[in-house]
Amino acid sequence: MSTKHHLPRVMGNRGKSATEIERENFEKNQAVAINKAINNQETPVKEKHVRITILGTFTDGGAGMFWHAATRLPVQGNPIVCWKFLHVLHKILREGHPHTIVDSYKYCSHLNDLGKLWGHLKEGYGKLIENYCRLLIQKLRFHKKNMEIPGNLLMSDEQFAKICGSDVNNYDATYSFEIAVDMLDYMDEILTLQQSVFSSLDMSRSNSMTNAGQCRLAPLILCIQDSCQLYDYIVKSLFRLHSSLPPDTLSGHRDRFVSAYKKLKQFYVSSSNLQYFKNLVQVPYLPDEPPNFLIASDFNKHVKPVAVVPEPENEPDTDSVGDLIDTSDDKLDASFGNGFGPPEIDERDMLIESLQREIQFLKSEIERIKFEDQRIISAQREEISKLEKILSELRLSADKALKENESTKRRLEEATANAGAVAKLAEAEKHAKANEEKFKKMKEIYNKLREEHVALIRKNADTAKKLEAEKRLVQEREQSIQETKSQMDRLENERKVIQESLQQSADQVTSQLAEATAQNTELLNTKEHLENQVKMLEDTKANLMSQLQTSEEESESLQSRLEALEQDKHQSEEALQLEIKNAKDQLASLKDEMTTLEIKRKNEIDSLKSQLEDALSEKAASEAQMKKEIEELQTRLTQLDSDKLATEKQMREDLSQLHSSLIASAVKEGRQFIDDAMQQVENPTHIPVKCTAEFLLMRAEPVLSALANLNTAQNVYCQNQTELESLLKTITSFSHHMGDCVIHGIATSHSAQLEAGEELVAACQTAGESGLEVLNFLEKGGSIQSAVEKSTQKVRQLIRLAEDLVPKMVDVKEKEIGDLLENEMHSTSSAIEQAAKKIEEMLHQTRKDMSGVELTVNESILDSCTGLMQAIKVLLVKSQDLQKEIVLQGRGTASVKEFYKKNHRWTEGLLSAAKAVGMGATSLLEAADKVVKGEGKFEELIVCSNEIAASTAQLVVASKVKADRKSKKLSELSEASKGVTSCTGKVVGSAREAAQIIEEQNLMDFTKLSLMQAKKEEMQSQVRVLELEKELEMERYKLGQVRKRHYQLAGENGGWETEENIQGDILTLSSLDSKS
Template identity: 40%
Template sequence: MVLWVEKQAVQDQRLIPLLSFQLSSISKAINSTEMPVKEKHARRIILGTHREKGAYTFWSYALGFPLASSSILSWKFCHVLHKVLRDGHRNVRHQSNLHDKYGQLVVVYTKLLCTKMEFHVKHSEIPPNLEATDEVLERTAGSDINNVFQLTVEVFDYLDAELRLAETVIRQLNTSIAISTLSSGQCRLSPLIQVIQDCSHLYHFTVKLLFKLHACLPADTLQGHRDRFHDQFHSLKTFFNKTRDMLYFKRLIQIPKLPDSPPNFLHAASLAKHVKPVVVIPDEYEPEQQEDDDDDPEPLIEVSAFSTSSIQAQAPQLDIFDKTFGPPNGGFDDRDLQIESLKQDLELLRAELEKVKAEAQRYITQLKSQINSLEAELEDQRAQKQHALVENEQLRMELEATRRRNAEHESTQSVFIEAENRAQATEQRYNKLREKHTELVSSHAELLRKSADTVKMLSATQQTQEEVERTKQQLSFEVDRIKQEAEMKLEEQKFEMEKLKRELEEKMAEVMRVKGTLQTSEMTSEQMNSSVTALQAEKDRLMRSASEKEAELSSLRQAAQAQQSSLQQERERNSRELGDLQGKLQEKTNLGEQLNRKLLEEQFALLQGTVTEAENIIQDAVAKLEDPLHIRCTSSPDYLISRAEAALGSVDKVKKGHADYLSNMGDAGGLLRALTQFSHLTADTIINGSATAHTAPPDHNCRGCATQSLQFFKDLKSKTTLQRADPASIRVIIQKILNLGQELRPKGMDVRQDELGDLVDKEMAATSAAIEEAVRRIDEMMDQARKDTSGIKLEVNERILNSSALFHSEKLLTGTNGIIVWLVQGAATMKEFYARNSRWTEGLISAAKAVGWGATEMVESADKVVLHTGKYEELIVCSHEIAASTAQLVAASKVKAERNSKRLSVLQQASRHVNEMAANVVASTRTGQEHLEDKETMDFSGLSVIKLRKEEMESQVKVLELESHLGKERMRLGELRKKHYELAGIPSEQISEGNGETSLLDHPVTMSPKPSKPVLLKKPALSQKPNMPPKTTVRGVKKSLRVACDEI
């Protein structure tokens, strides 16, 4: 102990300088001066909490601040406390809280009082006791629905604060196992009387305001208000039921009963059924508190009085019995003596118990008062110690200042000595206080141990008292039972006595008759003696039978007691077994519920994982739509239709699986399988739909299908939206994709053979109209170019636009195909010929469409070149396409025409004219391009050798880039042609290895899946650059073409 005290003293000596800095910082940081807290002071306070690992010094000094006297002081105290709580040691938060159950109640009660004051300050019309009429409530709410809504929310908050206080009090009451009849429980329960009064009025206000809101606003808007009211209703009903059952409230307040179910605010007629709960308080509601020492426990049964009265009641009966049969041999019965001894023992035990209780209570009271006094003295010693430390530090600070001034002023030596003496005296006093503190701590520990021993003795005494009470009850029960048995025995003996009395009377009468006869005859004396002897024997027999009955009665009583004890033990054992079985049943029930919840959670987790994977599949399909490599991929409409039909079937399976899962959430297997199949089929439909027509409406429908599928998956992932998840919108979009896929199928597959003739006529007429429109637009562009341009540009434009003779030749070609039917022998009509040769007819329709498309593109390219927005290469490509389309028409005509037909030769001659005019277009385009390039010659006069070298290097780099780009474009062109031939129906082995082309003379091209675009054919050989023929030559060609048309 001495070593610990010395060690503590050394530690205190080390902490004194640090403590002085911390106290100085606290006093400088928290003061009434209107200026901000300095960071160095706050930092020192925070470091002090880390050094002492807590906030004891801070709180011991801060509790002395007069916070209520200065608002600035309170403000700066809050600021410093905020910093300490935020950056201080981790024990600060623990030491800053009041660890007391009443502290928690005070916090909740303070919040309630703040809410109450804010409410009544804002709504001054409503009195603080809340006893306001409906008119006052209507006037406070007003006519504005917004004000009514806000007032309802405030009443909700008010009622929540009341119920929170009530729940906290009742929860602590149950935790501390307090009884409402004890002072500790009544101390907590007494404020709930005001809470019950406030809650009854607030409940009425809430019902009125909610009915008013439902009369003005839709029901969906007030769903949150109804849910909050239902929660408050059930909490308030539970609170009223619990307090109604407590004995403390039964004589202080009459608690109203709430209805079984909350009001239905959706029906306005329910307002008439609402009854305002009324709380009634008697005039005298203060309970009379009496000390436990003055209340003597009353016995449950007055055994002594009861036994005395029973004995007195039995006395006359015993006297009659004694008069008849004589007094008993032993006087009182042994059981009476046992009962008397038990009563005396019980009285002694009761007196001893009362004495022990009084002594224990007195001893406990003395110990509590002694503990409280010691704790108060300990707190005083702690405060004195703290103040001594502060004073000692202040004296040390003064001593240091004195020492510094001593070097300068020798005259202050006496003051220094006096201050040092004071410091020594203070240190001595501090040491004494510390020793006193140590003694108090040890004595406090000893008292705590004694208190624990006293509590154990009291608990043992209480157990003894309980055992005495149980013994007393058992003895009372035994006395009652013995009394009943004695009464029964007395009744039986009384009955036997009356019977014997009647028999005795009969015998006496017989004796009198015998005596009468004895006077007449002496011979009968012997008979009388014998009868007397017989009567005496009968009397002895009756006495023996009575004693036997008493023995049998006692044995029966003992057997009944043994049977009762066995029954009691059996009942206790059955109750214990029943409790164990109920506990096991509850555990099994809880385990089953936990397993069921776990199964539901696992099934939902599997569903979420499957939905996430399905989302990834759909998102991957959408990402492929944006992939440049996917643009080169194509698909057939037939495959798209098959995928779309399969996807529609999977939608029905998903819908069925969703319904099955909602009916039984413990089994999600059907929905998982349906979702897996649906995600893959939908992704295939999206990818193939986009590949079938990249620029057609199916591409947008595919994106819409992906969007709806992802939305459906999103609804499945959340439990709140799982019920309303519906794949109907996905079915609609997939049906649209299916319809568009059927529309994209080749027309030849959709058109019947008897309609092929009309279709050929329509396509030929459409092609002729397109060529005529192209000729007209070329003439208009030529006139416009002559007006707007001049010089070399005008010459170039005229050369390009003079290619209109090419369209005349195309018109001749398309017109010639109409008479091919007459060249074939055996054809009755054109429709029969087309129906008989449907495959050939499809190739003819494709060639006609290609010619019309080529003419239109030629005109568009020429227009762009004239307007300087296009490229000359586009004209060259279009001329090649027109030549290829012309070759396809000639090849189609050769298949069905006779070998030596004159009209066939005319058709071939027109095809040669088309090829020649195409070559002229190419040559004219290139010549015009060269003229324009020659006009813009480079000027090298201002360039030095280094600049020329640099330009040369840049040109070489550009040449290499263009050559690389050219190689890649050629490879891409080959792939496109190869894919085009595959779609056209040409086998891949017949495609040449050079550029993927084939001869159309041996294999006519069939219908393409995309009839709006022409079939790419082998380009004709390009001729040398010819000189531009004069206009007279062009006119001659036109004239020869017109003559050929007239002959046909």
């Protein structure tokens, strides 16, 4: 590397601050990276250049620098440059600074113009660029409308739920409805682009391993990444919408999603099969069936597709930085000459350049590391937030379990209280038993007192008796009586007290007994009720115990899971802290190295400044010499440019003349062909040539497409003169189609009525003249649009006249046409066999009854007719074999009748031909019978033979319509047709020979005529000739009318459909006079 590439940079940096120098170097590096990433080589964009461009957006804080450089690229002149530009733009929108989308949105009109411009190119990258521009415009509009969604579409479920509304019942359904539509539109553009890319490749070859194929396929990796995220968000948003809106309202969403699902699944399958994508992206797979949004539980089956893109391997720093350093000359390079400084200056300059590159690369790497660290930290924070959310959920679950445990404990306490009621019941039972015992004791006391009362009453009676005995002894025992009386008073008082006490005790005992009985009954009822409650409480206790055990197990499981999650969270935090620490250490070491390099570079720059002063003095001496050489080279360059322009102008003129001569030759040849066709109207030898209206329609339809192709080819040639070959081919094709249509229209007029035929001839002439007018406009080089439209109208008028000539035919049910054809073929075969048998009988009878010349004539005619019948029989057999082959090849899984029904027009042609063959055989048999009997004419036999030949030709043509050209049975049918033609010639020859023999026998002997007799015979012959000519003219007119009517009746009996172009054939028949 010479000093002229570096010393000017040192001079250019004088007087500038370090920030300005750094900014200038950054802009140069970005421009070089963008130009190297977006070039005209049909290869994939290199990842390292794109990576530098993406890092530049973070340094620049947006896409301003990128668009500043991109607007100077030849994107409108080179499709490969435009394609790579769109790829790099897509990459920057996904992975660049967030402001990149805002800065790029104002260039939507520029992208739209690019798409429209390249959309006119039908081949190559034209449609691909148009679809890619539409995709990027849709992406920019989507992110402009939804600012919260990042360019790479990567969001957590919480972020997406926050955008759509966290509460299903309270979120904005209108916004979710609209964002679902926007995402579906975004997905449609992605699928359109991928479909156009795959359509432009030949998938039968390994295009993915060629540079051209990889250039087209590379952007699909970004489409795969975008489509994965869009598919996940669309599914989630549609499930949310179905949870709050009626299903009928979202039917359009579901239909669009199902259509996109099928295309996306095929896109992933096609991409996964490409060898080029094997190491670049891991293509996901979609489930076999799309999710059913009408079933909410299907959301649990949804699995988010993930496209894994491996991190690219870091290339050597020196190579990447060296490639991105601008090696072009600055404005000051020209002022330093070739440079002959000392080697020391060159080496130091190289060292300075190397240090600058390393510093710039280290800065970009620091920015990239910061960005990666920020991304990793954000991802870890999201993960931590997820774990904290899970932890909070687990805590809520644990609290809930604790509450359930407390509830369970309360239930157990209640059960325990109920158990106290049971204890009270037992005490009540004991109390009841005690009362029963007390009652029994009181009853015993009452009985005892009663017995004592009875004993006292008895004692009182005894005392009374004793008192009465004592009264008799009063006097005797007054003192004893007084004592006894006082004792009696005392005993009476005691008795009254005891009696009152017994009465009270009895009443008390009676009331206590009633109370005890009622209390016993109540206690029994209470006992029964308490027993039921005890039973229910025991069941409840058992259930509560089982629930308590289950809750304790779930609590233990949740506790263990919580501990595991806390442990994982702790490990993740430790790993994150370790990574952050390592990143900080690396950053610190890089900063130290950068500081050291800055100091070193500054010292070396100071030392080089002194050497630069010495180099400036040497520069002045070489400047004058270099300026002189530059002027000489500029003069030579100007002369070479003028010579080049003159040569190019001459070549363009020669090429234009060559193109004009070729077009004139093609137009001349086409004009001659059309003129020749139009001149057939005046050609008397063309009058016998006839054509059906159906066949004319078949020859007229291609003229319309040829006119459209000619107009298109002429427009394409005006825009791109390299398309000359296509224009010449189109001129030749148009001329031949127009001439073919005119000549067949004239032939069709020969079999039409007089007025219709004249009108058809006039239409043919007008169409031919309009075609010549188109060629004249084309030869002049102007626009042929008006001439083409005029000619199209004339040809359509010709088609309408031909359609009017198509006979109106009755309908035949399509379901019966197959049976009708088979029956007609069988009846025709039977008619031929019967005719052959009849002719053999006639031949046998003739040999038996005739002799001499008459036998010779009739035998010759019948032999030729027999041969003709045999040939026709063979032809019918071959035709049926070919028809079976056609049906077998074309019907597929359908039945034979369904095949005939599907191809009813072809079947109707066969049906008409078979009827004509049968009728011809019958007519030939009748004519031969009349000739043998001497009642007919030989001309009738000739006409019938010609009719049979025409009918068999129609049958052959109708069979060939759907036959395979390489079919063996088709070859056999052609050979059989030739046999029929040969036998027809033999019949005609035999008839003519027989007629000649008869005429020779009936010739008048003119040798015996006198002069007057000869003159009289001559005059009579002339009169007869005139009469015959007039009769011939009348018969020919009659023949035309009869043929017209026969054609109509044949169509009606054949059951053809009305107003359709039916497969026809050309029957080229010469009149009897021309054949004679």
